[in-house]
Structures are given as C-alpha cells and as structure tokens.
Amino acid sequence: MVLHAEVAVVGAGMFGSAAAKYLARGGADILVIGPGQPPRDGTPPSPAAFGAHHDEARIVRRLGWDQVWGTLDTRSADRMRALECASGIGFLTECGALALMGKGVRHRTAEMLRLSAAAGVTVEELSGSALGLDFPDLALPPVAGGVDGLLERRGAGYLNPRLLVAAQLRLAAAAGARLLAGEVTAVRKDPSPGGRWLLRATTADGVAVQARAEQVVVATGALANQSGALPAGQRLDLYAFTEPNLLFEVPAGQLERLGALPTVVVVDPEDRGNDNLSVYLLPPVRHPDGKWYVRIGPGMQPLVRELRTGEEALAWCTGGTLTTKQSRFLTTMLRTLVPALEPVSVRPACCVVDKTPTRHPYIGPLRDHDGLFVAVGGNGHGARGSDEIGRLAANLVLGGEWDFPLPREVFAPVDAPSPRTSGADRPAFLTPPFGLC
Template identity: 30%
Template sequence: MDGVVYDLCIVGAGLIGSAAARHATIISPAAKICLIGPKEPKTVEEKHGRTIFGAHYDEGRITRTLDPNPIWGVLANRSIARYRDIEKRTGVKFFSEVGHMTICNKENEDVIRMKEIATDLHVNFDIMDHKDVNKQFTYLNIDTYDVALLQSKGAGHVSPRSQLLAQQTAAHLQGCNIIDDVIVHVTETNQLNGSVMKLTTEKGDILYARKVLLATGGFTSFRRLLPPGKELDVQLKSQTVAFAEVTPKDAARLKDMPCVIRKMTQGGKYNLYMLPPIKYPDGKYYLKIGHGEQFETEFTTEKEVADWFRTEGLKSAHKPLLDMMFDIVKGVRPVRTFGDACVTTHTPSHLVYCDMVTPLLGVAVGGNGHAAKSADEIGKMAARMVIAGKWDHDLPADKFTVKFKNNATSKL
C-alpha cells in the first residue's frame, strides 16, 4: 500500500466519517477517496486486545427533530429527510419510525424552544398531558405536572450499526476505498513535489493524501493526528446504559412505544433517555435506558477510555436506571437485566467541531451525545468543507469553530 496517493483520506470510520465518505464521493465522483478505521470487534478476545473503539456498537439511537438547540434541530431534520433514500439505494434498513416523546415540566423553557424550532422546520407535534399519554399509550406513565411533546412522523430510532453499513455501502459503490486499519500518525510532507499529508497506519503502511479529514471522536488526542502543540478542547465523558430483556409478549404489547427523553422534572426526577423494545442480533428484544449528567465521569487518557469500553458501565447505576425505566413503562417483567458502556465527546459550545486546522487538514469531532441522528448532515458539511478547503455550508461557520486547549485557537 506504500506510495498510494488519495485526493482525500477520511480518518475514522464511525457514523460521521462514513457519512462524510458517502458525501465526498457524490461531491467529487472522480476523486480518489479512502475511509480508514477499525471494524467493530466481534469477540471478547478481540475487544480486550483493542485500544480504539467506536460509539456505534449498538442497535438503538434516538432520532428526532424536536430539540431545544436550533442547530441540532436543523442537522437532525436534514439527516432524517435522507434516511429512506439511503436505505433504498443500499438495501440496508436502519430507521424505525416509531416516534419520539419528550417529557418535561410544563414550565420548562425547552418546551418553548422546541415549539419554535418545530414551527421553523415545519415539523408536526402534539402536546399531551398525563391523561392524554395514558389514553394513547396505556403502558406509559408520566407525572401529573408534566407534559409530553410527541413527534410521530420523522422520528424514532436508528440502528447505528446498520446506518454505518448503509453509509459505507453507498460510499464503496461510489468508489471509496474502505480500509480496516488505525492511523497512528498524520503529518504534512513535501516528498511528492508539493505539500501532501502522510499517514502511517498501525499495520505499518504509508498512505499519502492531498487532503485529510479527521472524524476520530474521543480518540483524536491519543494518536499523533494533529499538528504538534494542537490538542482539541474536548471532554470525554462516561456513559452507562442499562438493558432489560423483555418477553416476546411484552415486545408485542409495546410495539407502538415511542422513544422517550425525560428532562429534569418538578419532582426532581433525573434526566433520562429510553428506547422501546428493539430486536438485537441474538434474536431477543431489549428495552434500553441511559442517563443525563448524574452518572458521568470524565476521562483523560487512552487507557481510561479503552478500559471503560470493556466494562458494563457503572454497575451502581444499573438499578437506579432500571427503576426509572419501570416508573415510566408499566407492567414489564424483565427476563434479565445488564449494562453496557460508551463514551461521548463534548465541546465547550455543545456543538460539533467542523473546521479546517490547516489548509490540508480538517476535523469533524465532538458529537456531544447527539451525532448519531445528525451524522449524515454533519458528514455532508464536513465533506464540503474539506474538499473546498474552506467553509461551504449555509449554517454559520462560527458555530463549529474548533478550539484547542491552552487557548491555542489560531490555525497554522
């Protein structure tokens, strides 16, 4: 593989990187493009030997337009509008349109913001009190002082594994070379009669690219990918999820259950998100619940992150999460319960970094726990930017400006 020169190399084959690869092959169909990243580990032994992990190793992520942040609302809305076309073109199904419900106190300012964003984006939704919720979803319970905002169309959940497969399938069909490897070093060089980027892989191969996009998530700082002295200003936060296996009978009873996000309520109940029963590769159905900030811890080293991915998350959080789940979803008798771990990458702006670090190197990093549903538009935004070498999107560039630690905000 030594000596291969690509027009664009996208480093990081997660949801954002894979979407960027698909869009790049559409924008520049004659360009030589590659996507590099490790595949999901399939065995316990492979998982324990891995140092790089992705956040897409699952079957359920919530997708919806209703969001208190207008930028995330736009990114999601545009991505969701393309789901069915991607499925049709690739034959890979990943979107389940079961709807989405946000539960919060009547006075929560998020309600006002979500109403405004829904109006601006022409998204229909219903506002329901606890009686309305119980009438339509007899198995759901919300407090009397809460309201529920229900988006029935264009919302539900995606399988991140299948969404990734669809994006990569489309990119490959459009000429993208997909490489199962890890990039350990990226540097600018003048070896080939001009400035290009030299990429060294974990397997020892060397590639060259005229442009590079880093979509490397929480692991960006753990390899020599950025110019010396540049370290992204991000926080890596632990996430714990709890699963409850349900019987086929319960899965059928809950078949029209929407995804749920609950904001901090008047009664002091914690933020949470919850997905309806989803059929996993083992043929069984699982309810899944995750948390807000209450169970998060911060990581600063690669070892901490890698070790966390090999666990079931914070075990002391499993019971509180499951208790919250069964406070909302009534009548479920789980077959068994267990937990899992993930890591989210957070930026000071709470928006993704999408910016050029040098004229040849761009980044699309920092999903803030929101990127799965919005990955297609983020990928499009990043692909347009890195191919043009400058901002090329209708959303304001300053919303996505990269920031570095130690106030190193200037670009090289």
C-alpha cells in the same frame, strides 16, 4: 505499503462514512481508514475499535434542542429513507419520538416548537392524560413542576447505527471511495513546501501501512484526543465520558404490548446532582443475541465519569461495570417510566459520550494545520444528524459555498482545552438542562 489519495478520511463511523460518501460523490479520490467491528474472539482491541455505531439503536427525531441541532437533525432525517433505498440497507424504525420536557424550561420548549413549525415538522403537544391514552404503559417521571409532552409520530423513532454506517460506506464505495480496515496511529504534515499529510496506520491484520493525502478529515468520535488521529501536541476542546446504560430483557409475552412505546427523553432542568431525572429510553429493540431489550441511559449527572486516557476508555468499553449508584438510578427510572415491564434479565452496556463546550459539533479546518479538517463532537446527539454533519464537512474540504442557515463559525473547532473544574464547579456544558439525547 504506501497509499495515495486526495483526501484521507480518518474514522469510518457515522460522521466519517457520511463525509466519505459526499466527498466521493464530489469527485475526490478518497481513502477511508477506520477499524472494523470489535473482535469477538477475546483479542484485546484498541480504543479506536469502539464507536457510537457499535450499538443497535439511536434515537431519531427532527425536534432539536436548538436551531443548530434541529436543522442538522431535520436535514439528515429527511434523507434517511432515500439513503435506505439507494444503499439497499434498511436502518430506520419509525415508532415515534417523545420528549418529556420539565415545565421549568418552557421558554426553551416554546422555542423548539417554533423552530420545528418553521421547518415544517409536526410536533404534537400532549397533556398527561393524552399521553396516558396514547401510551398506557408509559408513566410520567416526577420532575418538579411536571412535564410537557412533545411527540413526533412520523419519520421519528430509532436507527440502527451499524446499518447506517454500512449503508453510507456502500454508497461511498459505489462513488469510488476506497476503504482500509485499520487504525491510524500517527498523522503529520510533510514540512517541505507543498508537502502532503503523512499517515501511519495498522491494518486489522497487523500490517503497517503509510498513506499520503493532500487533505485529511478526522472523524474519530469521542476519542479523538485519545487516538493517534491528530498531529502530535494537538488536542481539541472535547471531552469523553462514560455512559452507563442498562438493558432490560423483555419477555416474549410483553413484546407486543411494550413494542408500542416510542423513544423517550426526559429533560429535567433542576441541578440536583445525581437526583436529576434526565434520561433516555428506547423501546424493545432486538439485539444480536436474538433477545429484545428496553434500554435506559442517563443525562450528564455527576455519576457519569470522564475518560481522560485511551487506556481508561478501553477498560470501560471492554470490561466496565456500573456502580451501585448508577445501577440503582437507572433501575429506578426504568421502573418509574415502564412499571409494567417484568424483565427476564438485566445487563449493563458501557458506552462513551462526548461533550464540547459549545454543545455543538466541530466541523471545519484546524487552525495552523493547513488541509486538516475535523468532524467530531456528537454531544450525545450526533447519530441522527450525522448525514448532514458529513455533508458539511465534505463541502468545506471541496471548497464549496457554505449552504447551512447558520454561519460556519458555529461549528468552528476549538483547539485549546478549557480549564478543568470538578465538584460543584462543573463546567456549564455538564450542568442541566442537558438537552435532548
């Protein structure tokens, strides 16, 4: 089977689905190729079958770590209710979003507040006593020097990434995009003059498919380098890491009480290795098993391990186990932040997070690969900014004028790997402060 399209979007996650929607609305003939949900029958999936959207909750806020993320997040968040209405799929829960910023980065906190005010985003500064009145079941972490509380009440909380992707794909299809459930295994350019991009894929049923497209958008997330979605020999300056999470089952008797919690991010600027207290916390969220869980995950402490191959990523996502250090750290932080919780059970959740040296997403064409674009590099922030990231990628493919307040060079893909270091010489983008998850 050979399929033809003006633009092939490789990856049907949050970035890819948003890009497909905007491309289709722009009049292009779009083919989206991406795996469906991971199989539940015990069949071993491939690394491509895993994505950030295979989860139940991601934090939503407009308060960004810098102007790049603040603008991406604000523009996306401002469209979420309209996206729900247009698609008929609800995915946003407004419970508020709280950032507990170490006082050692007050210069960054002040800049974040300035940018939020300029964007018309209301962020309340709350003292410890005020936080105690608003959220009596939330305790403050013992960050050196204390923390500043920054709270967004409206338009902030968490989104269901599975439902967000479903909404985007429904709107993309309504605009004429075609969706192929499968995995791209190879991408190359026909060397003849005016040659198209040639993609090989395998459908969910194991059928081999070829696709030809004038342009390609690669939106395969953290595992872009470990998949077959880039031309042979091409690697982005993008790194994937394990993200060990714990899910604490909330007893029925505590649901109403703990349901008043906001999402929480702790930013600890001190570089103390695994003793750094940066974490994120989600309030009780209902999972497919019908149970409610409070979720906690780390910043980028050294206990987070790099995933260098597709096989490592597959093993982590399908059967990974948390180390004693990881479990102890996350359990201690959960008990610190929500001491009243008496969990019925605790189970791990093995996720993947990516990092770019720029700390920002890559959106744009790849050098020396005419017609090949990427939209990758969520850096742990990508879900809430995904609609704007997809829009910017689509705008570049369609040849539109750049309409973002920062230059497009901010998002320029970097295709040469950074020198790898380890131990005390960890790259700067892996050292505190880690920013807002």
